[in-house]
Amino acid sequence: MIPILGLAVGVVLGLLLDPSVPVWLQPYLPIAVVAALDAVFGGIRARFDGIFDAKVFVVSFVSNVVVAALIVFLGDQLGVGAQLSTAVVVVLGIRIFGNAAAIRRHLFRA
Amino acid sequence: MADEDTSRESTPDDGPGATPQDDAARPSLWHRLRHRRRDRLAAALIGVLTLLLGFAFAVQVRSTDTDTAYTGAREEDLVSILDQVNAREDRLRQQISEQRAALEQLTDTDSQAAAALAEAQQRATELGILNGSLAAQGPGLRMTISDPGDDITPAVLLNAVQELRGAGAETMQVDDVRIGVSSAITGSGGALQIDGQDVDAPYVVLVIGDPQVLATAMDIPGGVSAAVRREGGDVTIVQSDQVVVDALRPLDQPQYAQPTD
Structure with missing residues (x-):
């Protein structure tokens, strides 16, 4: 309940305030969002599996975001920022797909 | 702060009777209390994190909507877009110079008309003096x-x-x-x-x-x-x-x- 509420309030706040993304944050924000989405899907799957642990969720959420941003930052420093961004997005996308498949199996038993 | 709270909540249980049963129940109570507190903290953290996620999501979607329309475009597309923009710029520049010229012409005409008017007035005055009407x-x-x-x-x-x-x-x-x-x-x-x-x-x-x-x-x-x-x-x-x-x-x-x- 709380996560759904938090998401909804965050989306509404973001739409209402409509702040402009600072330039230094622009390359990292999309990756961070995708990483956080991955953590959220992982949390939902764990919830269905009955092994959800708040601590694990919080830590994985934060570490996902930080690691994803760090990878992109490193990539930028090395001159391969775009490629590494793509790599991170691909990996996270695969994980999200996996988690979504597990959730689907739980929900529809198929 | 957390220790104080714990001790205050546990004193009433301590007070009435220090039976062995209570002693045995105490660790589980402690455990439960601590567990509940941890749950609350975790819930708050999860709420904050998801709120941040929703916020970042909305902001990112908005900024993607507005200014990065060309991010995914191919090089040839970008080149043709650039060409179009350049052509448009040339056209607009030409328009600007045309308008400038027209403006100059109008201003010239205006000042010429003013000069002609002044001259005509002077002539009228001279003629008026000459023929006696002034x-x-x-x-x-x-x-x-x-x-x-x-x-x-x-x-x-x-x-x-x-x-x-x-x-x-x-x-x-x-x-x-x-x-x-x-x-x-x-x-x-x-x-x-x-x-x-x-x-x-x-x-x-x-x-x-x-x-x-x-x-x-x-x-x-x-x-x-x-x-x-x-x-x-x-x-x-x-x-x-x-x-x-x-x-x-x-x-x-x-x-x-x-x-x-």
Whole structure:
């Protein structure tokens, strides 16, 4: 309940305030969002599996975001920022797909 | 802070009876309390994190909507878009220079029109002074021709007017009649008429022009002064820096003559 509420309030706040993304944050924000989405899907799957642990969720959420941003930052420093961004997005996308498949199996038993 | 809370919550349980059962229950209670607190903290953290996620999501979606429309475009597309933009810029620049030119032209026309208007006004003033429809003032002289014997003929007065014109008089009046290009002096000695209006001696002639030159022209041997004196009259000339010629002549409407272009 709380996560759904938090998401909804965050989306509404973001739409209402409509702040402009600072330039230094622009390359990292999309990756961070995708990483956080991955953590959220992982949390939902764990919830269905009955092994959800708040601590694990919080830590994985934060570490996902930080690691994803760090990878992109490193990539930028090395001159391969775009490629590494793509790599991170691909990996996270695969994980999200996996988690979504597990959730689907739980929900529809198929 | 957390320790204080825990101890305060556990004291009531401690107080009533310190039975072994309580002792045995205490760790589980502690555990439960701590668990609940941890749950609450975790829930709050999860709420904050998801809120941040939702916020970042919305912001990112918004900013992607607005300004990064070309991020995914291919190189050829970008090149053609750039070409289009360049062509558009050229067109707009050309338009700007055209508009500038038009503006300049209009401003020119405007100032030319203003200059033409000023010139026309000046011309109108000059012509008005020349044909007597405007009052004029300036340096000149005041000449009084006395005629005790009524012997001044139209010819003498006409000669005086001609001499004054010849000496550069710009405009003049005799008694209260303005002299124009078509002024006629008629009548006979003692009953002169200018343009049909009676003028009486002494004839006061107000002239605007170079006072020195005019006075000299009047006084030359065999000139106007001499002619008047020959007829028994007298001429008094007063040079002045400020002569006002304020008699006006009605403007003749040309009946037959039309301006040609």
